[in-house]
Amino acid sequence: MVWFALFAAGCVVRFQYVGLYRQKKRRELAASAAILCFALALFIVRSLQIPLPDPLEWISAIYGPLSKLVSQALD
Amino acid sequence: MIEKGKINPRQFSILTLLFSLGSSILIVPSALASFARQDGWLSAVLGVAVGTLLLAFYRALAARHPDQSLVEYTQALLGTWLGKLAGFLFFLYFFILSALVLRNVGDFLTTIVMPETPIQVVHCVMLGAILIGVALGLEVIARAAEIFLPWVCALLVVLVVFLLPQIETSRIQPVFESGTKAVIHGSLSVLSIPYLEMVVFLMVFPYASKQQRAASAFIKGGLLGGFVIIVITLLCIFVLGWDFTARHTFPSYTLAKKIQIGEFLQRIEVLVAIIWFVTIFFKLGLTFYAALLGLAQLLGLSTYRPLIVPCGMVLLMMSVIVYPNIVYFRHFASQTWPLYALTMGFVLPLLIWSVSLFRSPAGTASENRPPV
Numbered sequence: 439m440v441w442f443a444l445f446a447a448g449c450v451v452r453f454q455y456v457g458l459y460r461q462k463k464r465r466e467l468a469a470s471a472a473i474l475c476f477a478l479a480l481f482i483v484r485s486l487q488i489p490l491p492d493p494l495e496w497i498s499a500i501y502g503p504l505s506k507l508v509s510q511a512l513d
Numbered sequence: 514m515i516e517k518g519k520i521n522p523r524q525f526s527i528l529t530l531l532f533s534l535g536s537s538i539l540i541v542p543s544a545l546a547s548f549a550r551q552d553g554w555l556s557a558v559l560g561v562a563v564g565t566l567l568l569a570f571y572r573a574l575a576a577r578h579p580d581q582s583l584v585e586y587t588q589a590l591l592g593t594w595l596g597k598l599a600g601f602l603f604f605l606y607f608f609i610l611s612a613l614v615l616r617n618v619g620d621f622l623t624t625i626v627m628p629e630t631p632i633q634v635v636h637c638v639m640l641g642a643i644l645i646g647v648a649l650g651l652e653v654i655a656r657a658a659e660i661f662l663p664w665v666c667a668l669l670v671v672l673v674v675f676l677l678p679q680i681e682t683s684r685i686q687p688v689f690e691s692g693t694k695a696v697i698h699g700s701l702s703v704l705s706i707p708y709l710e711m712v713v714f715l716m717v718f719p720y721a722s723k724q725q726r727a728a729s730a731f732i733k734g735g736l737l738g739g740f741v742i743i744v745i746t747l748l749c750i751f752v753l754g755w756d757f758t759a760r761h762t763f764p765s766y767t768l769a770k771k772i773q774i775g776e777f778l779q780r781i782e783v784l785v786a787i788i789w790f791v792t793i794f795f796k797l798g799l800t801f802y803a804a805l806l807g808l809a810q811l812l813g814l815s816t817y818r819p820l821i822v823p824c825g826m827v828l829l830m831m832s833v834i835v836y837p838n839i840v841y842f843r844h845f846a847s848q849t850w851p852l853y854a855l856t857m858g859f860v861l862p863l864l865i866w867s868v869s870l871f872r873s874p875a876g877t878a879s880e881n882r883p884p885v
Contacts, residue, residue, distance in 0.1 A: 497849060
């Protein structure tokens, strides 16, 4: 997985970023590169078997009390 | 504008139809049957009725800002910082939805069709198609939807017609045994799985030509999709019975397995599963497209194209870690997702709509563009 991600990232840098750099689209370049670094970090952390937090857990934590209320009201 | 393509009302209604079927016909019948038992179809009818009202609300919201997308007018109405925060919440909603839909495909294929294939491989293949679609733009996605619609319709007809001999009407009796509360509780899942997710279309509305007709096409597509969901739910209960429907994660696939005409026409479920892949492709494509467009508009970029591959990689990772197993997902989809979808798909748009009523009379809102 991580090699695949690195390969994809390499392709993006080679084929997209060179063009963006020449067109002086700095803002696009910065945004895209930041997300790319984040993605690579995710892949590397995952490949080191470090458990990542799951986002649904946070949503469940926020809506937990409300969800209990709804279940009680409609049961 | 970032997107230069235009879609016509016909394409708009086809996209709405395919979007409302994608992943919901796989998951929803089970949730309905587990809440309302044999009255699951009543829940579906109620959910579709309320969902249509919701679509009318989206139409009203879109009509106030005909040339801006949801994220753009959120920023214009709520001011830069609050608007960016709300826009970011919408982006997160679209992104989490994309991850969940992608995971649905992976779960479906790895539990039922190809159990020995790693789920990441399935995700990569699906995501590859999605990324190409998104890179080609909205117009191409809409035209592809036009091409694939006859296939979806034909296979749906095959599914329904070949199951007619197996219908046992006694399975939905006694009608209305589970009571009003259970029917309402069940309808929340229909409301949340296709309808509250259709807030995605508010990102696409400014790119529709002939806005008035596109808006009614939007409601027409949503209603047709709802009709199909009701028919599939009814068939599940008629053919499988409510208990079987509630126990299965993908009851409509089990339904397709039941097709048996004589001794020669059977086991055509994977052919029928093409419906799910096609509809999920369009749902995922549109949602991911909306997420990218929203992010590009939030950051004030001139194009969303540089974001496609990086966001695709994050999406691939998200779809793997988004939930640990399918039991967790079923619990989440029935307990928490309706509330989250209600917040993002109704409460927040309602807030934006009331602010837009307050700030400017209809039609002039588009003049309050933020200085980009």
